[in-house]
Amino acid sequence: MDYQRFIEEQIGEIKKEIGDGVAVNALSGGVDSSVLTVLAHRAIGDRLKTYFIDNDLMREGEPRAVVKSFADMGIPVQLVDSRREFLDALKGISDPEEKRHAITDTFYKRVFSRIVKESGAGVLLHGTILTDIEETVAGIKRQHNILEQLGIDTEKEYGYRVLEPLKTLRKDGVREVAKELGLPMEVWNRIPFPGPALAARIVGEVTEERLGIVRRATAIVEGELGGSGAFQYLAVLLNDKATGIRDNRREFGHIIVVRCIESTDARTATATELPWERLHRICQAIVDIPGVNRCLYDLTPKPPATVEYV
Ligand code: XMP
Numbered sequence: 001m002d003y004q005r006f007i008e009e010q011i012g013e014i015k016k017e018i019g020d021g022v023a024v025n026a027l028s029g030g031v032d033s034s035v036l037t038v039l040a041h042r043a044i045g046d047r048l049k050t051y052f053i054d055n056d057l058m059r060e061g062e063p064r065a066v067v068k069s070f071a072d073m074g075i076p077v078q079l080v081d082s083r084r085e086f087l088d089a090l091k092g093i094s095d096p097e098e099k100r101h102a103i104t105d106t107f108y109k110r111v112f113s114r115i116v117k118e119s120g121a122g123v124l125l126h127g128t129i130l131t132d133i134e135e136t137v138a139g140i141k142r143q144h145n146i147l148e149q150l151g152i153d154t155e156k157e158y159g160y161r162v163l164e165p166l167k168t169l170r171k172d173g174v175r176e177v178a179k180e181l182g183l184p185m186e187v188w189n190r191i192p193f194p195g196p197a198l199a200a201r202i203v204g205e206v207t208e209e210r211l212g213i214v215r216r217a218t219a220i221v222e223g224e225l226g227g228s229g230a231f232q233y234l235a236v237l238l239n240d241k242a243t244g245i246r247d248n249r250r251e252f253g254h255i256i257v258v259r260c261i262e263s264t265d266a267r268t269a270t271a272t273e274l275p276w277e278r279l280h281r282i283c284q285a286i287v288d289i290p291g292v293n294r295c296l297y298d299l300t301p302k303p304p305a306t307v308e309y310v
Contacts, residue, residue, distance in 0.1 A: 001173065001176075003173070003176045003177050003180045004180055006169075006177060007039065007177060007180055007181065010039055010043075010165040010166075011039060011042055011043040012043075013165065014039065014040055014043035014044060014125070014163070014165060015043045015044065017123065017163055018043070018044050018047065018123060020047075021047070021121065021122060021123070022047050022048075022049060022119055022120055022121040022122075023040065023044060023047065023048055023049070023121050023122075023123040023124070023125050023163070024048075024049045024050070024051065024112075024115060024116055024119050024121045024123070024124055024125070025037060025040060025048065025049075025050050025051070025124065025125040025126070025127075026050075026051050026052070026053055026107075026112065026124075027050050027051070027052050027066060027070065027077055028052070028058075028066070028193075028195070028197075029052075029062060029065070029066035029069075029187075029190075030127075030190065030192075030193055031171070031174050031175060031178055031187055031188055031190055032127035032128075032129055032166060032174055033127040034070075034178065034183060034187045035127065035166065035174050035177050035178050035181065035183065036125055036126070036127040036165060036166060037050050037070065037075060037077075038073070038075070038181050038183060039165060039177075039181070040125050040165075041075050042181075046076075048125070049078070049115075049119050049121065050070070050075065050076070050077045050078070051077065051078050051079075051080050051115055052066055052067055052077050052078070052079050052080065053080050053082050053107065053111055053112075054079060054080065054081050054082060054083055055082055055083065055085075055086040055103070055106075055107070055197070056083035056086055056087055056208070056211060057086065057103075057196065057197035057198045057199050057206070057211065058197055058198070059193075059197075059198070059215060059218055059219065059222070060215055060216075060218070060219045063079055064079070067079050069184070069186075069187075080111065080115070082106070082111050085106055085110060085111065086103065086106050087206070087207070087208060089102045089103070089105070089106040089110075090102050090103070090199065090205070090206040091205075091207075092205065093205065093206070094204045094205050094239070096310040099196065099199055099206065099310060100196055100199075100310075103195075103196050103199060108154075108158050109157070109158060112124065112158065112160075113158050113159055113160075116158075116159065116160045117159065121160065122160055122161060123160060123161045123162070123163055124154070124160050124161070124162050124163070125162075125163050125164075125165065126162050126163065126164045127164075127166055128164040128166065128167050129166050129167065129169050129170060129171065129173075129174060130167060130168060130169060130170050131170055131171065131265075133167060170265070171192075171265065171266075172265075175188045175189075191222075191230075191231070191232045191233065192231075192232050192266060192307075194308055196310070198211055198214050198215060198218065199310065200308040200309065200310045201214050201218070201234060201235065201236045201237065201308065201309060201310070202214055202236070202237050202239075202310065203236065203237065203238050203239040203309050203310060204238075204239025205239075210237055213237055213254055213256075213289060213291065213292060214235060214236070214237040214256075216289050217235035217237070217256045217258075217286050217289060217292070218234065218235045220235070220282060220285045220286055220289075221233050221234060221235045221258055221260075221282060221286075224278060224281060224282050224285075225260055225274075225278075225282075228260070228272065228274070230260045230261060230262060230272045231261050231262055231263040231264070231266070231269065232259075232260070232261050232263070232266070232269075232307060233258075233259065233260040233261070233272075234258075234259050234260075234307075234308075235256055235257070235258055235259075235286070236256065236257040236258075236259065236298075236308075236309045237254060237255075237256060238254070238255040238256070238257060240255055241253060241254060241255065242255050242293065242294045244293030244294060245293075246293065251293055253291055253292055253293030253294065254291050254292045254293070254294075255292070255293075255294045255295075255296065256286050256289075256292055256294070256295050256296070257295075257296045257297075257298050257309070258279075258282055258283075258286070258295060258296070258297050258298065259271075259297075259298040259307070260272040260274055260297075261302070261307060263302075263307075266302075266307055267302075268301070268302055268303070269301060269302040269307060270301045270302075271297075271298060271299045271300065271301065274297070279297055282295070283295040
């Protein structure tokens with residue numbers, strides 16, 4: 001594929017669709033939304049209003065780091081604190097699909113409807129890619145960013161139109177476009193991180209306390225495995241507890257699962273054969289998190305397991 005041509009065509013298309021109006025988009029810092037932001041900014045400049053929605057489900061320091069890296073590229077991003085709203089929406093929910101639904105609804109119906117109204121924009125630009133559409137339509141998983149393909153009339157339900165300039169590309173194509181656009185390597189080489197973010201890594205209810213635990217475990221795993229060359233690595237908090245012993249006392253503590261996989265497209269995967277020593281280091285750091293007394297390494301391939309737990 002001629003990616004330079006793809007870029008020119010999409011810039012032309014965005015210009016044509018938005019005219020002299022305003023468009024909004026949400027940036028998560030992942031490769032899809034980053035590419036979309038740069039493309040759209042090239043097309044309509046400051047008439048693109050980009051928002052980073054802090055839903056409290058992101059990794060340590062992520063909201064500010066993403067905003068700063070785009071500011072360094074000359075693209076202003078507004079940070080919106082929606083933490084309370086998302087936590088309230090997730091309260092009491094344990095079912096995986098219901099959790100995804102609560103996040104999607106809070107995002108599009110509440111937070112974004114408000115932002116779109118305030119900004120006067122009629123269009124939301126969206127970084128949907130082909131795989132998101134395929135997996136949702138096939139009923140494998142309701143992806144965070146799929147709307148029209150599920151029969152949702154965004155104009156009627158949310159009050160804005162959605163444009164999806166990347167919907168003919170797969171992840172490898174998006175990475176090529178990112179390189180062509182001159183995005184830094186940290187962006188196009190970033191490990192995948194799911195739309196529902198840390199909520200996809202908490203089995204059971206998402207609460208502030210449980211988010212805090214999985215966020216710390218994630219930072220440990222990413223710190224240790226950053227240079228491993230693995231396709232993806234993550235930490236998951238189970239919805240169960242185990243008996244342990246700390247300071248000579250019985251403790252009923254949380255259980256963290258570490259997952260590290262080899263894959264080319266995330267459609268199939270196998271567990272990485274990590275050195276024992278490194279696994280021990282990760283385990284030790286994870287059981288130092290207060291309230292966590294067990295750390296497991298997941299050996300299951302995909303299929304039958306998926307990469308994420310929710
Ligand atoms: P699964 O868990 O389905 O994950 O084996 C396959 C790949 O997709 C990522 N993933 C998601 N990405 N929204 C996303 O943007 C989602 O809802 C979502 N769920 C999973 C996952 O991290 C893995 O790389």
